[in-house]
Amino acid sequence: MTDRDVAVEAGVSRATVYYVLNEDANHRIPDPTRQRVLDAVDKLRYVPFGPARMLRRGQSSVVLLLTHGLEHATDRVATDLVTALGAALESRGLHLVWQIDGEVGRDPSIDLAPVVVLSSAAPGEPDFARATADYPVPVLPAFPDLDRFTAAAAAAQAELAVGAGRTRLAYAALDEPALERSVALRREKVSGVAAAGRLPAVQTLLLGSTRDEARASLGAFLDQHPDVDVICAFNDEVAFRILAAARDLGIEVPSRVGVIGVDDLPFGAFTTPALTTVEPDLSSFVDAFADHIRRVCDGEEGEGPQLPTSFRAVRRGSL
Amino acid sequence: MTDRDVAVEAGVSRATVYYVLNEDANHRIPDPTRQRVLDAVDKLRYVPFGPARMLRRGQSSVVLLLTHGLEHATDRVATDLVTALGAALESRGLHLVWQIDGEVGRDPSIDLAPVVVLSSAAPGEPDFARATADYPVPVLPAFPDLDRFTAAAAAAQAELAVGAGRTRLAYAALDEPALERSVALRREKVSGVAAAGRLPAVQTLLLGSTRDEARASLGAFLDQHPDVDVICAFNDEVAFRILAAARDLGIEVPSRVGVIGVDDLPFGAFTTPALTTVEPDLSSFVDAFADHIRRVCDGEEGEGPQLPTSFRAVRRGSL
């Protein structure tokens, strides 16, 4: 179905079809003609063909989000953000689509012709550079200043711990090389808060991946650092593993040691003890980010917003 | 950057550029010319413009996955499936992109021009019909015969329970109207297995959403049905909530009552007791599904594969 078909069906020219459909201000079409066109559109179920439109316009309304894998998908915070961003962009005439940026698909999916690309990688990382090379359009970080954001989460955890009267802080993460830099950064932040409160140095606990390994890691860690009285975990999942390990070891939470997560995943209310955690407020960021993306699409320059640094404490039983 | 620019830069015609780039078999281009073209492409960082290509071809290489929300994203099974499907389609020259099919965005995202649409809804559901109406291309269910699949999971749970010597089965799910049909279906399947083993009727437990409500629901249920000795949960998350409720009530798992989940989410190893669950094998389905999608793109008719019905039991402490 093309505009031609509609024109024939309605007995008018192709231009007239366009005037009716796009409500062209320079052309007032008499109602009977107008109606014939609209009827024809309905009857033929005509939908303009996107590629032709994009070719004419020179650009599309598609915003492409590239994430390395779906690890971000199972992260509740990221999915909330993506969902909210999609809605916010929609109301600005843009369409958010999501694609996995795998090793396999080295084809930059030319057919997509996005007007702007959002990369889950940070500027400077290989995936970000690759996106910049592959797409002849602006590439923005999907999670701007993620490091600052996660560091702020760590600081919020530490402040929560100190505020609760804990004095010997530890930081815990999974023992994965890929996470190393991020862990160092967050731990640094926790150390900063500890130092500001004249507390001793912050120790790092790297947790094994199986339950047995997790138990062994935690046991050894607490033997070596017996005065640690609170553990700030990388996220709620790590916190959950620590709770499991503590239970296996007969270590009491929160009396012997407190545990604090990040994200406020739904399961946090169902652990034993229930998980204390911190959670960001993303709503104002999302709108600002959508505005920024809109501006970038319009060719404007300028800095975009960064992820927020304020976190809300969710106090439950584990601290 | 257009092919014109490349042609000028290389000092050849536009057609020659095309012959070089697409390695046209009917035209052997001498190496020096060839090299000049390739150099020009590199120098100008030329990338063909997708929309023009699609317009010419009449169709794109984009497969659009529409999901109602991101509830599927936090479902590990679904994300595994999407990831694997994306890779499988990539190797067949197709590109999978994902878009949220929200109420907000009533614009059928015309710019996307997919060659086929995958809907998370099942044929017959409103979202599926909407996709069919909005897109002038074939629409397939993204999770073909999901009901059969989930029913098979329920059957696997029941068989696992019976195999372990349990005789009074219950089925548990969250108390949400949207899930009602699916819950009924799965419960039916559990009932079938029970009946086949000449066991008493299967009771249904609808769990409240907060922890307190969950405890109350479970307590009341077990008071009313004191001989129930195993609970098959809708999924691992529901199973986890049941474990929490049981702990709060001082009900011993698995001695007093066993608990079985579905999905084998990573946290299952870290609950107390660790969660027994069942898990599907999706690998062969993914390849078959990708083949089918490829065929549909090529205009062929025919039935596609269905989600598998065989599940692997993961035995841990909760049964």
Place this chain on the structure above:
DNA sequence: CTGTTAGCGCTTTCAC
């Protein structure tokens, strides 16, 4: 072996 040319469907300027 290389170049010219027509046309995909949509939009818009210009002429009637």
Place this chain on the structure above:
DNA sequence: GTGAAAGCGCTAACAG
């Protein structure tokens, strides 16, 4: 108020 025509960038049939 309506229509004719050109052109976006890419591709492919056809001519040279």
